[in-house]
Amino acid sequence: xxxxxxxxxxxxxxxxxxxxxxxxxxxxxxxxxxxxxxxxxxxxxxxxxxxxxxxxxxxxxxxxxxxxxxxxxxxxxxxxxxxxxxxxxxxxxxxxxxxxxxxxxxxxxxxxxxxx
Amino acid sequence: xxxxxxxxxxxxxxxxxxxxxxxxxxxxxxxxxxxxxxxxxxxxxxxxxxxxxxxxxxxxxxxxxxxxxxxxxxxxxxxxxxxxxxxxxxxxxxxxxxxxxxxxxxxxxxxxxx
Numbered sequence: 001x002x003x004x005x006x007x008x009x010x011x012x013x014x015x016x017x018x019x020x021x022x023x024x025x026x027x028x029x030x031x032x033x034x035x036x037x038x039x040x041x042x043x044x045x046x047x048x049x050x051x052x053x054x055x056x057x058x059x060x061x062x063x064x065x066x067x068x069x070x071x072x073x074x075x076x077x078x079x080x081x082x083x084x085x086x087x088x089x090x091x092x093x094x095x096x097x098x099x100x101x102x103x104x105x106x107x108x109x110x111x112x113x114x115x116x
Numbered sequence: 117x118x119x120x121x122x123x124x125x126x127x128x129x130x131x132x133x134x135x136x137x138x139x140x141x142x143x144x145x146x147x148x149x150x151x152x153x154x155x156x157x158x159x160x161x162x163x164x165x166x167x168x169x170x171x172x173x174x175x176x177x178x179x180x181x182x183x184x185x186x187x188x189x190x191x192x193x194x195x196x197x198x199x200x201x202x203x204x205x206x207x208x209x210x211x212x213x214x215x216x217x218x219x220x221x222x223x224x225x226x227x228x229x230x
Contacts, residue, residue: 041222042207042220042221042222042223043207043220045217045218048217056217088159090159090161092161104151104163104166105163105218106163107153107160107161107162107163108160109158109159109160110159110160112159
């Protein structure tokens, strides 16, 4: 595997379910990100982790809970979601957050989430 | 505040036409970085180019070219002789120099018809 991988690629869940999204990067990066992409809206940054420490929580509801056990893995735990949470959830990684701003982010293919 | 505006929501062209995607940005920083990403139907954002604010040289890569003009705060992207495989959503993004987050534009959906 190379680059950034995400599983599952598609997920349908009910509002009372608990599920987790997984992201793994094979690039040796130290920063990882979760984005939400809803239809007809720009990408919304949700969380940022740098060297396993959360550095940004963009006012995300507590029904989304991130976890970063190491620099290569990032999870997004979901529970009691709402239908409006249906979206494409993208994971990304970059070298780190502390260097110059020229570190580009590399994105995974996303998880298409549908909440019924 | 930082902001990126892609005024063109959707563009439709016929194969082999040239097409320019506009990007206008706002920032008070003197050092910043601009990016273009492509999002094909598969969903993954693919990095295309990065420019820093001190380098206003235009860049050409095959059929792709970028025109960076600080005077108008624009970083436009042109595809020459478009192909069906160019159909995707294209995002312009801005980042400051302090490890700040990427600010994305709303995206432009390009449809290239045969």
